[in-house]
Amino acid sequence: MLDIKNLRVAVDGKEILKGLTLKVEAGRVHAIMGPNGSGKSTLSYVLAGRSGYDITEGSITYNGEDLAALAPEERAARGVFLAMQYPVEIPGVTTMMFLKSALNAQRRSRGELELDAITVLKRVRAKAAALNVSEEMLKRALNVGFSGGEKKRLEILQMALFEPSLAILDETDSGLDIDALRLVAEGVNSLRTPERAMLVITHYQRLLDYIVPDRIHVLAKGRIVAEGGKELALELEAKGYEQIVKDAA
Amino acid sequence: MSSAALETKDTVASLGEKYKYGFVTDIEMERAPKGLSEETVRYISAKKGEPDWMLEWRLGAFRRWLAMKEPKWARVHYPPIDYQDAYYYAAPKNTPKKQSLDEVDPKLLETYNKLGIPLSEQMALAGVAVDAVFDSVSVATTFKEKLNEAGVIFCPISEAIRDYPELVKKYLGTVVPVTDNFFATLNSAVFSDGTFVYVPKGVRCPMELSTYFRINASETGQFERTLIVADEGSYVSYLEGCTAPKRDENQLHAAVVELVALDDAEIKYSTVQNWYPGDENGLGGIYNFVTKRGDCRGDRSKISWTQVETGSAITWKYPSCILRGDDSIGEFYSIAIANNFQQADTGTKMIHLGRNTRSRIISKGISAGKAQNTYRGLVSVYGKAENARNFTQCDSLLIGAECGAHTVPYIESRNPSARIEHEATTSKIAEDQLFYCLQRGLGQEEAVALIVNGFCKEVLQQLPMEFAVEAQKLVGISLEGSVG
Ligand SMILES: Nc1ncnc2c1ncn2[C@@H]1O[C@H](COP(=O)(O)OP(=O)(O)OP(=O)(O)O)[C@@H](O)[C@H]1O
Numbered sequence: 001m002l003d004i005k006n007l008r009v010a011v012d013g014k015e016i017l018k019g020l021t022l023k024v025e026a027g028r029v030h031a032i033m034g035p036n037g038s039g040k041s042t043l044s045y046v047l048a049g050r051s052g053y054d055i056t057e058g059s060i061t062y063n064g065e066d067l068a069a070l071a072p073e074e075r076a077a078r079g080v081f082l083a084m085q086y087p088v089e090i091p092g093v094t095t096m097m098f099l100k101s102a103l104n105a106q107r108r109s110r111g112e113l114e115l116d117a118i119t120v121l122k123r124v125r126a127k128a129a130a131l132n133v134s135e136e137m138l139k140r141a142l143n144v145g146f147s148g149g150e151k152k153r154l155e156i157l158q159m160a161l162f163e164p165s166l167a168i169l170d171e172t173d174s175g176l177d178i179d180a181l182r183l184v185a186e187g188v189n190s191l192r193t194p195e196r197a198m199l200v201i202t203h204y205q206r207l208l209d210y211i212v213p214d215r216i217h218v219l220a221k222g223r224i225v226a227e228g229g230k231e232l233a234l235e236l237e238a239k240g241y242e243q244i245v246k247d248a249a
Numbered sequence: 250m251s252s253a254a255l256e257t258k259d260t261v262a263s264l265g266e267k268y269k270y271g272f273v274t275d276i277e278m279e280r281a282p283k284g285l286s287e288e289t290v291r292y293i294s295a296k297k298g299e300p301d302w303m304l305e306w307r308l309g310a311f312r313r314w315l316a317m318k319e320p321k322w323a324r325v326h327y328p329p330i331d332y333q334d335a336y337y338y339a340a341p342k343n344t345p346k347k348q349s350l351d352e353v354d355p356k357l358l359e360t361y362n363k364l365g366i367p368l369s370e371q372m373a374l375a376g377v378a379v380d381a382v383f384d385s386v387s388v389a390t391t392f393k394e395k396l397n398e399a400g401v402i403f404c405p406i407s408e409a410i411r412d413y414p415e416l417v418k419k420y421l422g423t424v425v426p427v428t429d430n431f432f433a434t435l436n437s438a439v440f441s442d443g444t445f446v447y448v449p450k451g452v453r454c455p456m457e458l459s460t461y462f463r464i465n466a467s468e469t470g471q472f473e474r475t476l477i478v479a480d481e482g483s484y485v486s487y488l489e490g491c492t493a494p495k496r497d498e499n500q501l502h503a504a505v506v507e508l509v510a511l512d513d514a515e516i517k518y519s520t521v522q523n524w525y526p527g528d529e530n531g532l533g534g535i536y537n538f539v540t541k542r543g544d545c546r547g548d549r550s551k552i553s554w555t556q557v558e559t560g561s562a563i564t565w566k567y568p569s570c571i572l573r574g575d576d577s578i579g580e581f582y583s584i585a586i587a588n589n590f591q592q593a594d595t596g597t598k599m600i601h602l603g604r605n606t607r608s609r610i611i612s613k614g615i616s617a618g619k620a621q622n623t624y625r626g627l628v629s630v631y632g633k634a635e636n637a638r639n640f641t642q643c644d645s646l647l648i649g650a651e652c653g654a655h656t657v658p659y660i661e662s663r664n665p666s667a668r669i670e671h672e673a674t675t676s677k678i679a680e681d682q683l684f685y686c687l688q689r690g691l692g693q694e695e696a697v698a699l700i701v702n703g704f705c706k707e708v709l710q711q712l713p714m715e716f717a718v719e720a721q722k723l724v725g726i727s728l729e730g731s732v733g
């Protein structure tokens with residue numbers, strides 16, 4: 001589904017990703033771990049198509065298409081979803097209104113019929129209950145004044161609503177209390193299907209207890225320096241990144 | 250939602266073109282000879298079948314105007330206007346004096362349909378009565394009967410001058426005097442039509458009143474005149490909408506609106522102004538020089554202005570409140586959008602004369618392209634205005650690097666008990682907000698529209714529901730092409 005080859009990415013002329021190769025098959029969940037500043041969020045932004053992240057070398061193929069050639073909203077319509085590390089506030093735009101506009105924009109772009117407000121509301125409510133997102137939150141301006149954990153839960157609510165085929169979760173677990181972590185993990189697990197792939201960026205083994213990955217990659221200084229099964233997370237927890245990075249060098 | 254509201258939504262949803270109102274209706278016109286002279290004034294007055302007192306009033310204004318100079322203090326630039334090179338009266342042939350809609354030229358009705366104004370029973374369902382002014386003449390007023398039952402007068406001002414001369418004489422020119430300013434004086438001399446509303450004592454007007462102004466003829470100025478009087482304890486909500494065809498020439502629009510609220514009366518006046526703004530290169534567009542003023546003449550009266558200004562090449566407009574009555578309230582909610590080469594200089598004046606008077610100003614200015622957007626506001630507290638209160642908030646949003654936003658607040662206080670608060674912010678659409686929207690599937694323009702509508706929310710909320718939807722779409726359309 002996703003095939004990243006020798007990817008080099010520069011921001012403001014500074015190279016951040018330095019030849020990254022990664023392949024994710026449909027139905028798989030891959031975790032990406034790595035020290036602060038290693039380029040995890042950069043990778044997620046490049047996949048989502050944020051401007052200012054220049055691909056200087058390499059390729060990203062998504063379902064056989066050159067992903068880099070698509071505008072961010074086209075990627076979204078084709079099922080690329082990024083739960084952001086720092087969800088953005090949009091004053092004056094109610095959460096519900098935002099969800100409806102985004103969902104219908106994606107549908108329109110895929111040539112599907114738009115949904116009316118009532119249908120969207122029903123769908124949102126069904127997902128919101130499971131994630132403990134209150135009705136009151138849906139009426140408030142998007143992310144404005146939401147706590148860290150509320151913002152993250154809302155990201156997962158959007159993922160559940162849009163039903164993407166490639167979901168990238170950038171540190172969705174940070175800022176969540178134990179109960180919320182479980183809710184979010186359940187939300188993610190319920191979306192695990194043979195057609196859907198996920199890239200889960202995290203610092204903590206704890207999340208991977210709930211969302212058990214098929215594969216773990218360690219990103220350091222813009223490159224994948226170690227890979228392994230779920231037991232790699234335990235090793236990381238025990239040894240720390242420094243040792244792993246050193247071992248890899 | 251009512252069917253008319255749905256219809257409005259549908260019409261709006263079907264907008265494809267940037268300026269969908271840019272069509273011209275091919276209809277035979279009757280015009281005054283080109284240019285401005287005493288003869289022109291007499292011609293207009295005669296066409297309207299006006300009484301002598303009205304003609305004299307106009308001539309007085311005209312003589313006064315000859316000695317006046319065009320104001321130059323606003324932050325707007327335009328080549329000199331040749332007042333002799335325009336028509337001051339244009340009317341569709343054979344339209345006046347219609348008793349019912351059936352008699353109106355079907356082409357005109359079609360025009361209004363294109364504009365999304367269903368002049369039909371559906372408007373009644375929505376509780377809206379419409380008076381439509383096409384160039385210089387009021388074409389059809391709907392739902393007169395229902396309003397008549399309530400005792401509300403809602404008619405073309407030309408008709409009011411004939412049928413209710415005492416009321417008109419009593420109030421016309423009492424809020425905006427004939428000599429007020431260059432454009433208002435010009436209007437007083439040559440105004441062709443407009444709307445008159447009188448709401449009697451204690452009556453809550455049973456429906457939203459609405460006027461659509463349309464400039465169709467070329468080289469024609471439009472000078473409409475609106476007078477709304479809310480008698481003691483009454484309430485009325487009034488909405489005006491404006492559009493004009495695309496033309497390469499600039500057309501002058503100089504309207505005057507006067508509002509009078511007596512004791513305990515309330516007037517809510519909303520405008521969605523979408524005059525043709527000119528093209529991407531600054532060619533054409535309406536020069537909109539408008540004087541709007543409300544007089545809170547009675548104690549505990551309230552006047553609230555809400556405006557959404559998206560059109561016009563130049564906007565020069567300061568809807569104001571004179572807070573004469575004790576405990577009276579003035580409000581001004583404004584969204585002014587300037588894109589491409591548009592120039593907007595708009596704001597308000599809150600004149601506190603009475604005790605315990607309160608005013609509130611919320612202004613949202615959005616600039617894009619090479620546009621210049623100025624908020625200019627005066628809050629003035631007179632010596633006798635004990636305990637006057639004002640709150641002003643001016644927020645500017647910039648899209649792109651070539652536009653400008655300017656805030657020019659004037660504050661005068663001659664009473665130490667006054668409390669005046671002023672807050673101002675200037676911001677840009679943040680890249681991360683835009684990216685977040687795009688990532689969730691919204692297109693560039695839709696994302697900008699969404700963010701800007703969020704920015705304007707406090708003002709949009711003030712509009713009657715049906716029109717808020719239209720205004721939101723308009724906000725998006727006027728900013729098309731501003732990012733990217
Ligand atoms: N606009 C920019 N200009 C220069 N450097 C940048 C810019 N944006 C990001 N970087 C740098 O790129 C590197 C990778 O950042 P990134 O956010 O991808 O790290 P991360 O792995 O997600 O870290 P964390 O675990 O802290 O979230 C960092 O050193 C960061 O400072």
Ligand SMILES: [Mg+2]
Pocket residue numbers: 040041042085170171
């Ligand atoms: Mg990060």
